[in-house]
Each structure stands twice: as structure tokens, then as C-alpha cells.
Amino acid sequence: MSKDMKELPGTPVSGKELKSDKIITFEWRPNAKYAWSAGIAYGRYLDELKEGRIIGRRCSRCKRIIVPPRMFCEQCFVATDEWVYCKDTGTVNTFSLSYLDADANRIKEPILVAVIDIDGASPGVGILHLLGNVDPKKIDVGMKVKAVWKPPEEREGAVTDILYWEPMED
Amino acid sequence: MSFDKIRDPRKIRHQIGDMECDYIYTAGVAGERFYIALRDEEKLLATRCEKCNITFMPPRLYCDNCFTELASFMEVPSKGVIESYTITYFDRDGQALPEPEILAFVKIDKTDGGLIHRIGEIKPESLKIGSKVTAVFEAKKERKGALTDIKYFKPA
Amino acid sequence: MNIRKRVAVIGAGITLYRRRLKESGKELSFYAANMALESAGMSRNEIDSVVMGTAPDAFDGIHMKSENLLDGAGATQKPYTHVYVGGGTGVFAPIGGWWHIASGMHDTCLVVCEEKMSPCFPHPQTAFRSIWDPIISRPLNPNLVWIFALEMHRYMKVHGIPKEHIAQVAVKNKGNALDHPSAQLAAKITVDDVLNSEIMVYPVNRLDISPPSDGAAALILASEDVARKYTDAPVWLDGVGWSLDSAYWTNRDLYFPQYVAKAAKMAYKMAKINDPPQEVSFAEPYDPFTYKELHHMEGLLLAEKGQAPKLTVEGVTARDGDLPICPSGGLLGVGNPIAAAGLMKCCEAFWQLRDEAGKRQVPKAETGVCQAWGDLMQVGTVCVFKRDS
Numbered sequence: 001m002s003k004d005m006k007e008l009p010g011t012p013v014s015g016k017e018l019k020s021d022k023i024i025t026f027e028w029r030p031n032a033k034y035a036w037s038a039g040i041a042y043g044r045y046l047d048e049l050k051e052g053r054i055i056g057r058r059c060s061r062c063k064r065i066i067v068p069p070r071m072f073c074e075q076c077f078v079a080t081d082e083w084v085y086c087k088d089t090g091t092v093n094t095f096s097l098s099y100l101d102a103d104a105n106r107i108k109e110p111i112l113v114a115v116i117d118i119d120g121a122s123p124g125v126g127i128l129h130l131l132g133n134v135d136p137k138k139i140d141v142g143m144k145v146k147a148v149w150k151p152p153e154e155r156e157g158a159v160t161d162i163l164y165w166e167p168m169e170d
Numbered sequence: 171m172s173f174d175k176i177r178d179p180r181k182i183r184h185q186i187g188d189m190e191c192d193y194i195y196t197a198g199v200a201g202e203r204f205y206i207a208l209r210d211e212e213k214l215l216a217t218r219c220e221k222c223n224i225t226f227m228p229p230r231l232y233c234d235n236c237f238t239e240l241a242s243f244m245e246v247p248s249k250g251v252i253e254s255y256t257i258t259y260f261d262r263d264g265q266a267l268p269e270p271e272i273l274a275f276v277k278i279d280k281t282d283g284g285l286i287h288r289i290g291e292i293k294p295e296s297l298k299i300g301s302k303v304t305a306v307f308e309a310k311k312e313r314k315g316a317l318t319d320i321k322y323f324k325p326a
Numbered sequence: 327m328n329i330r331k332r333v334a335v336i337g338a339g340i341t342l343y344r345r346r347l348k349e350s351g352k353e354l355s356f357y358a359a360n361m362a363l364e365s366a367g368m369s370r371n372e373i374d375s376v377v378m379g380t381a382p383d384a385f386d387g388i389h390m391k392s393e394n395l396l397d398g399a400g401a402t403q404k405p406y407t408h409v410y411v412g413g414g415t416g417v418f419a420p421i422g423g424w425w426h427i428a429s430g431m432h433d434t435c436l437v438v439c440e441e442k443m444s445p446c447f448p449h450p451q452t453a454f455r456s457i458w459d460p461i462i463s464r465p466l467n468p469n470l471v472w473i474f475a476l477e478m479h480r481y482m483k484v485h486g487i488p489k490e491h492i493a494q495v496a497v498k499n500k501g502n503a504l505d506h507p508s509a510q511l512a513a514k515i516t517v518d519d520v521l522n523s524e525i526m527v528y529p530v531n532r533l534d535i536s537p538p539s540d541g542a543a544a545l546i547l548a549s550e551d552v553a554r555k556y557t558d559a560p561v562w563l564d565g566v567g568w569s570l571d572s573a574y575w576t577n578r579d580l581y582f583p584q585y586v587a588k589a590a591k592m593a594y595k596m597a598k599i600n601d602p603p604q605e606v607s608f609a610e611p612y613d614p615f616t617y618k619e620l621h622h623m624e625g626l627l628l629a630e631k632g633q634a635p636k637l638t639v640e641g642v643t644a645r646d647g648d649l650p651i652c653p654s655g656g657l658l659g660v661g662n663p664i665a666a667a668g669l670m671k672c673c674e675a676f677w678q679l680r681d682e683a684g685k686r687q688v689p690k691a692e693t694g695v696c697q698a699w700g701d702l703m704q705v706g707t708v709c710v711f712k713r714d715s
């Protein structure tokens with residue numbers, strides 16, 4: 001392979017060339033719109049978030065309390081059978097500081113991202129969310145945090161009804 | 171629980187979104203030769219596999235039968251024969267078109283392929299499968315290196 | 327297990343890997359497939375079936391892109407299969423080929439992987455927006471790098487791994503890639519270069535990340551009896567394994583990839599490997615990010631949990647070390663046209679096990695392991711290749 005592979009097929013194109021009329025290009029925007037229904041478990045989860053509560057489901061086979069809730073336990077593969085309220089406090093399981101937005105554009109102030117293990121759910125059961133009202137340098141794995149909710153009248157039944165999680169007072 | 175009667179998904183707990191990507195596609199190596207000839211010279215280019223006796227229109231870089239690279243491009247006439255056609259009365263969002271459009275598969279002369287394109291300068295009732303048609307090009311300054319550099323095919 | 331035919335690899339092909347290539351996806355597929363056929367001394371009519379692997383259609387921006395690519399992959403009027411497990415696809419595609427041949431259904435199978443990430447604007451990252459759960463994750467506006475950063479940080483924290491040790495992976499792989507003719511980001515860099523490069527999503531710096539790329543790769547598989555007609559030096563695909571974990575990734579501990587370990591155990595058992603670190607001569611674990619190579623070495627049971635960084639710092643994983651890891655240069659050096667990047671690793675195993683890897687050649691290469699990973703930290707795909715003896 002090595003001796004044949006000096007000249008490999010492929011014609012590199014720079015960003016500048018792409019915009020010139022030397023290169024023929026075609027542009028397209030799909031423009032598809034979606035309305036994803038939340039389903040049964042997430043539907044209730046979002047309804048409860050609107051009320052300022054976090055709810056999970058319990059599997060009576062493995063005894064786990066899982067958040068985000070689902071109508072089935074993916075480990076036991078049986079239907080979960082009970083709604084259980086959890087607390088709006090938790091522990092940082094892992095975190096990162098994002099200097100990129102969703103389109104990979106650079107941003108100055110980092111978005112504080114974390115997996116937060118929820119109090120009242122089984123150990124190691126967490127959700128993806130944001131941290132706030134904290135010096136990024138002081139965030140650590142194991143830190144206790146508490147949800148900061150939107151005012152009730154602004155909530156819409158979405159995970160963003162929690163604005164972010166902030167450190168708990170000692 | 172049945173939601174059969176709900177036609178609008180926004181009537182149940184939902185999240186709205188879209189897929190925001192834009193795309194810029196390159197035409198590829200063979201595509202680029204084809205579109206540049208169309209734009210700059212009002213010419214249709216094809217590639218030919220001598221071994222399989224196939225002339226590809228639009229041109230391809232490879233013969234998908236014997237799988238050899240096709241390096242040489244040849245000019246073919248910008249005319250052909252209607253192999254099949256359809257008349258469309260609606261656009262793709264279901265809106266009525268002001269004038270019905272005729273779309274045809276035009277087999278290009280001296281090739282084994284053809285182009286899907288519009289047919290113009292003819293009334294739908296006079297259309298026939300087997301009719302000879304010839305390409306009508308956009309004015310040079312309007313041409314962009316795309317299939318729409320041919321405005322339509324008209325009866326020859 | 328009832329495997330009817332032993333499966334050989336008898337040819338491989340690859341294109342340049344670059345941020346943007348002029349060739350269409352079909353044309354890239356053709357070049358890779360045709361090179362693989364030529365290297366096996368075969369023509370398309372000697373191929374019984376074709377397996378295509380591609381990652382999300384949203385990169386090429388062609389919905390049902392495998393159908394679009396079909397003729398370029400040499401599959402016109404043949405049994406054709408498209409396989410897909412996100413980033414794990416590149417090592418899953420040869421597994422798809424293996425099914426055809428090991429089952430006795432076909433004697434030859436052409437496996438092609440293609441990716442063109444360049445059409446997607448403003449950045450290929452944008453296409454990743456739509457892989458997130460639309461109810462519980464997308465409203466937070468996540469970037470794909472988040473999950474890597476979160477997983478990396480958990481891995482570092484659990485084992486107390488310093489970032490300098492992880493950065494060593496970029497130094498090694500970009501250096502190895504200097505000898506790979508397809509390479510997009512081959513470079514001689516230092517640990518400090520990595521640590522001082524822009525912070526993208528802490529703890530991930532720019533040089534910890536593989537680039538978006540265009541490219542294609544191909545492999546030819548054949549049953550044992552047919553393989554011998556074409557070559558005296560077949561490479562054996564003696565073990566395959568794959569496993570997927572649940573999509574509820576925030577409900578499991580990210581420090582260790584259980585699904586990779588499950589896939590590896592399945593493949594090792596099939597290949598009769600009992601002591602992976604002793605019996606594997608080199609490995610190509612999936613390295614879209616620096617820490618991923620280490621995380622996957624542990625998932626592949628080639629290092630004890632938390633020990634892969636140490637092996638890297640000690641030079642054990644260098645091309646002339648005791649256990650060379652990513653001698654190709656990996657995704658960090660060669661590039662990351664997603665599915666084609668995984669298959670590039672299998673091409674590397676083929677060339678290594680035929681002593682055709684040129685300057686990249688690993689001494690005494692007898693057994694090579696390739697692995698890919700993907701989706702929401704869910705997929706492990708593993709192939710074990712052996713030299714003919």
C-alpha cells in the first residue's frame with residue numbers, strides 16, 4: 001500500500017475557492033419544522049416542572065427511582081409503576097465550561113454545563129442542566145446545588161422552567 | 171391513551187423545533203465539468219464507457235457497470251426525445267400553480283441517459299411521448315452553472 | 327455459535343481526508359472502492375454484496391444518502407445494505423460484511439464508508455443539534471462537545487488524571503499521522519501546544535479534538551476458500567463484537583464505557599483471545615477526542631481502569647512501544663470523516679498485518695484490534711484482525 005499511496009484521490013477545496021465561480025456549488029435549506037409530542041412520561045415531567053416540582057418513576061423490580069421519568073425500566077424491561085416526587089436539589093456529578101454555542105461559534109462567557117444527580121432519585125441518576133450564580137473556578141464535582149426556578153407565571157412546561165442550578169448554602 | 175383525533179401535535183404537551191442547517195454542495199468532479207460547459211459554452215457533455223458501450227448523461231466519473239474511471243468528456247447534441255412526461259398543477263406545498271407545468275424525461279440524443287426538465291412553447295394537449303425537443307438556454311449573463319441554465323426544452 | 331465461514335480481508339482503499347473535497351460523495355466512494363478492488367485484484371462483477379456505512383445524513387445533507395451513494399459504492403443491482411450506529415458505524419460496517427460471509431450467504435463483500443461533512447453550514451456541529459432528545463435536552467441548546475467534556479471530566483476526576491497526560495495522545499497521534507498519506511492534521515506538536523490551545527469546552531482544548539472531514543475508505547471481505555484464490559496473505563477478521571447502552575446517559579457513570587467492554591469481550595471470545603494486553607500487538611481505538619483513546623483502551627481491556635494515561639506517558643503506546651495505539655495517526659491526525667474514520671482504522675489493521683504500512687509499520691504485528699464508538703455515549707463496535715499464519 002505504501003508505495004501506491006503517494007497520490008491519493010481527492011481534490012481539496014478551500015473556503016475561498018468554494019465561494020468563487022470556479023467551483024460549482026448548490027445551496028439548500030431544508031426548512032423542516034417539527035412539533036415533538038412529549039409522550040406520557042415526559043409529558044407529566046414537564047407538567048410537574050411547570051408547578052416547580054421534579055418527578056421521577058419507580059421500578060418495583062430493581063427499586064430504582066429514575067429521572068427523567070420513563071414508563072418502562074430499560075434495565076428490567078418492565079413497566080415502571082409509581083410516580084415519585086424528588087427534591088429540587090442535587091449533586092454535581094460532572095461539569096464543563098462551554099466556550100462554544102450550539103453552532104460551534106466562540107463565546108466569551110462560558111455556559112456552565114453539568115450532570116446533576118437528583119436528591120430523592122437513586123444514586124447516580126442525574127439530568128443534564130446548567131449551573132449559574134457561581135464563579136466557574138469554584139465549581140467542583142460533588143458540589144451540592146439547588147434549582148433556581150423561573151417565576152411561576154413565566155413557566156411553560158419545559159426543562160428551561162429551571163433557569164439553572166446554584167450552589168447551596170452550607 | 172389515544173390521540174387519534176388530534177391532528178395538530180401542538181395541542182398536546184410538545185416542544186417546537188426545526189433542523190436549522192444550511193448546505194452548500196459541491197457538484198463533484200464530473201458534475202463540475204458538465205455545469206461549466208453548460209454555463210460557458212451552451213454545451214452538453216457526456217462521458218462514455220467504451221467497454222460497456224454506455225454513454226452517460228449526465229456524465230459520471232465512473233462506469234457503475236464495469237467500475238472503471240471515465241476520464242474523457244465528449245460533447246453531445248443539446249436535444250433529444252420525450253420518453254415520458256407529466257403535467258403538474260400544484261407546487262410542492264400543495265398550492266395551485268398559475269399555469270400548469272410540463273415536466274419530462276428527455277432522453278438526450280447520442281447518449282444512454284437524459285435529463286428531467288421542463289417543456290415549453292407547447293400546449294399540454296399537443297404533447298406526445300416520442301416528440302423531438304431541443305434545449306432553450308438562458309441568456310449568457312443569467313447562467314449560473316446549474317441545470318436551470320437550460321430554461322426548458324421546446325419542440326424541435 | 328455457528329459460524330459457517332471464516333472471513334478474510336483481501337483488499338483496502340482510501341481517499342485523501344480533508345476539511346473539504348471537491349468530489350461528490352459518490353465519487354469519493356468510487357475512488358475508495360475501486361482502490362480496494364484493485365488491491366485485491368478483483369473486478370466489480372466478482373463482488374456478491376455491498377455494505378455501506380455512513381453517519382448522520384444531516385452532514386452530507388442528502389436524506390437517504392446511502393441510496394444516493396449506491397452506484398459509487400459499486401452496488402448497482404447487487405444486494406446492498408446500509409448500516410448505521412452513529413460514530414460507531416465505521417467499525418460496524420465490516421461487521422455487517424462479516425454477517426454476509428460468516429453466515430455462508432455470500433463469498434465476497436465490498437464494505438464502503440463515506441462521509442462528506444463539508445456541505446453543512448454554518449458548521450458541521452449544527453447537524454448535531456438534532457441528535458439530542460427534543461424534550462429534555464434540546465431546549466438547553468446543547469453543543470455536542472458538551473457530552474465529551476462532561477465524560478472526560480468525570481473520567482479525569484474519578485481517577486485523578488492530569489490533563490498533561492491526556493494531551494500526550496494528541497502529540498502521539500498527530501505525530502504518527504505524519505506518515506499517513508491521507509492525513510489532514512498531521513503535525514509535530516508538544517504537550518504545551520495542546521494545553522495552550524484555545525479552550526473549547528473545558529476541559530477540552532482545540533488540539534484535543536479531531537477535525538470535521540470529507541473522505542471515504544473501503545475493504546474487501548471474502549470467505550476463506552475464495553480469499554485463497556486472490557491472495558497468499560489474507561488478513562483474518564476473527565472476532566466481531568458490538569453493544570449499545572441506553573440513551574439515558576445521565577443515569578450512568580460515564581467514567582468507564584461498559585458498552586465497549588461488552589463489545590470487546592464478545593469479539594475476544596470469538597477470536598480466542600484470553601489475555602488482551604499480551605495477545606494484542608496493536609490497537610486502533612476510536613479517538614475523536616484525546617481522552618477517548620484512553621477511555622477506549624480501558625474499555626477494550628488493554629489497560630486497567632485509570633491506567634491508560636500512564637501507559638501513554640511512559641511511551642508504551644508509541645509506535646515502537648510494547649502496545650502501539652493508533653499507529654495510523656487516528657482521527658486526531660488523519661481526520662474524522664465519521665464512518666470513513668472508523669473504517670480507516672480497519673484499513674490500517676489490514677496494512678499492518680500484511681507489512682504494507684510503510685513508515686507506520688509496527689514491528690511483529692500479529693493481532694490488531696479496531697474499535698469505534700458513537701451515538702449518545704452508547705455504542706461500542708469492535709473488530710479483531712489476525713495475520714495469516
Ligand SMILES: [Zn+2]
Pocket residue numbers: 059060061062063064073074075076077
Ligand atoms: Zn428496573
Ligand SMILES: [Zn+2]
Pocket residue numbers: 219220221222223233234235236237238
Ligand atoms: Zn463500463
